[in-house]
Amino acid sequence: MTNLALDTINERLERIKEILKxxxxxxxxxxxxxxxxxxxxxxxxxxNIKLYSEYVPKAVDIPYSEEQRFLHFxxxxxxxxxxxxxxxxxxxxRRILAKKLFLHCGKNFCSEAIHFNFGHLITAGxxxxxxxxxLIDSKGGVTIGxxxxxxxxxxxxxxxxxxxxxxxxxxxxxxxxxxSKVYSGATLLPGVTIGxQAIVAGSxxxxxxxxxxxxxxxxPAKVIRERKTEGRFREQLNHVWFHNRAHWDE
Numbered sequence: 001m002t003n004l005a006l007d008t009i010n011e012r013l014e015r016i017k018e019i020l021k022x023x024x025x026x027x028x029x030x031x032x033x034x035x036x037x038x039x040x041x042x043x044x045x046x047x048n049i050k051l052y053s054e055y056v057p058k059a060v061d062i063p064y065s066e067e068q069r070f071l072h073f074x075x076x077x078x079x080x081x082x083x084x085x086x087x088x089x090x091x092x093x094r095r096i097l098a099k100k101l102f103l104h105c106g107k108n109f110c111s112e113a114i115h116f117n118f119g120h121l122i123t124a125g126x127x128x129x130x131x132x133x134x135l136i137d138s139k140g141g142v143t144i145g146x147x148x149x150x151x152x153x154x155x156x157x158x159x160x161x162x163x164x165x166x167x168x169x170x171x172x173x174x175x176x177x178x179x180s181k182v183y184s185g186a187t188l189l190p191g192v193t194i195g196x197q198a199i200v201a202g203s204x205x206x207x208x209x210x211x212x213x214x215x216x217x218x219x220p221a222k223v224i225r226e227r228k229t230e231g232r233f234r235e236q237l238n239h240v241w242f243h244n245r246a247h248w249d250e
Contacts (some may be wrong), residue, residue: 009089012036012227016093020100029070036074036093037082049073052118053117056070057169058139058159068120078111093246098124106146107250110241125178128152129241129247140171144176151202152184159192177212179234186206197237199227 012035014215026046033041051072054064064072075097091110095240098105099118109124112132116122125146133153134244136142138153140158144150170192176182180194185200194200195212204221214223229237241247 009086013089013092016096024100025072026070029074032074033077036078037217038077038080045230046073047071051076056117056139057167058118058171059106062118062121068101071097072119075101075119076115083132084113087247092249095132106151110247112152124148127163127239131184141173143173143175145176145180145196147179147234147237148176148179149241150176151182154182154185155187157188179239180210181239193203197227197229197234 004040015082016032016035016127019032023029027198030041030043032146033039037163045181047133049069051064051069053059053072054069055122056099058250075094078084094111095105096110098109098111098119102122102124103120104123104234106124106126110125110128112128114130114132114134114136116136116138118138121141122136122144124144126147127147128144129148130150131152132152135155135159137159142158143155150244158174159169159171162170165187170190174188174190175193177194177196178196179196180200182194182200183187186200187204188200188206189196191208192206194206195210195214197213198210199204199215200210200221201215201217203218203219204217206216207220211223213227213229215225216222217224
């Protein structure tokens with residue numbers, strides 16, 4: 001039942017991949033918890049868990065499957081595990097989960113501890129990096145393009161409430177274009193599109209679409225200038241997040 005005897009990080013990751021080749025159940029979830037060093041829960045505990053997002057109205061329209069519940073649970077639990085700070089385990093572990101949990105997850109996805117509510121409504125392209133503390137309210141759908149960088153404590157919202165009746169909700173997707181960057185503390189409101197190669201400055205509040213290749217800043221965010229690309233385009237912009245492409249394996 002326990003795999004704490006596995007000697008190396010790679011052995012642990014390979015075992016997790018093996019478990020996730022099949023639909024994730026209580027047995028597999030408990031084994032993965034043991035692998036990451038969380039040994040206080042048994043299968044009777046797992047049989048009764050419900051997550052926060054399962055109590056919101058969107059869960060009536062798109063309920064979690066048992067597998068999605070366990071995948072979300074593992075994602076959030078990992079932040080508190082002994083292996084959470086071990087970067088060479090954490091990045092590939094989260095990538096393994098994201099490939100099962102997201103609607104689509106491209107190659108070389110890297111993420112620190114982030115929070116989202118409906119992973120199966122998130123699409124992420126190749127070479128995406130999302131930094132620590134980011135919140136993705138994905139109820140209305142979130143699409144993140146290729147080679148996008150999202151900084152610390154960014155907030156992305158895809159739903160809002162009526163002022164006259166809080167129970168009335170409106171959903172609208174957020175789209176973040178290829179090779180764009182969203183800097184720390186920025187907020188993206190429902191329905192906005194960040195154009196390809198655009199930059200959202202730190203702490204900006206984005207309330208409307210950002211044109212491609214433009215830099216926006218402020219509250220509310222406004223275009224302040226064109227991005228200084230020096231004639232570079234897409235791959236030439238070198239959206240590589242770590243030295244020597246560390247944590248890219250594809």
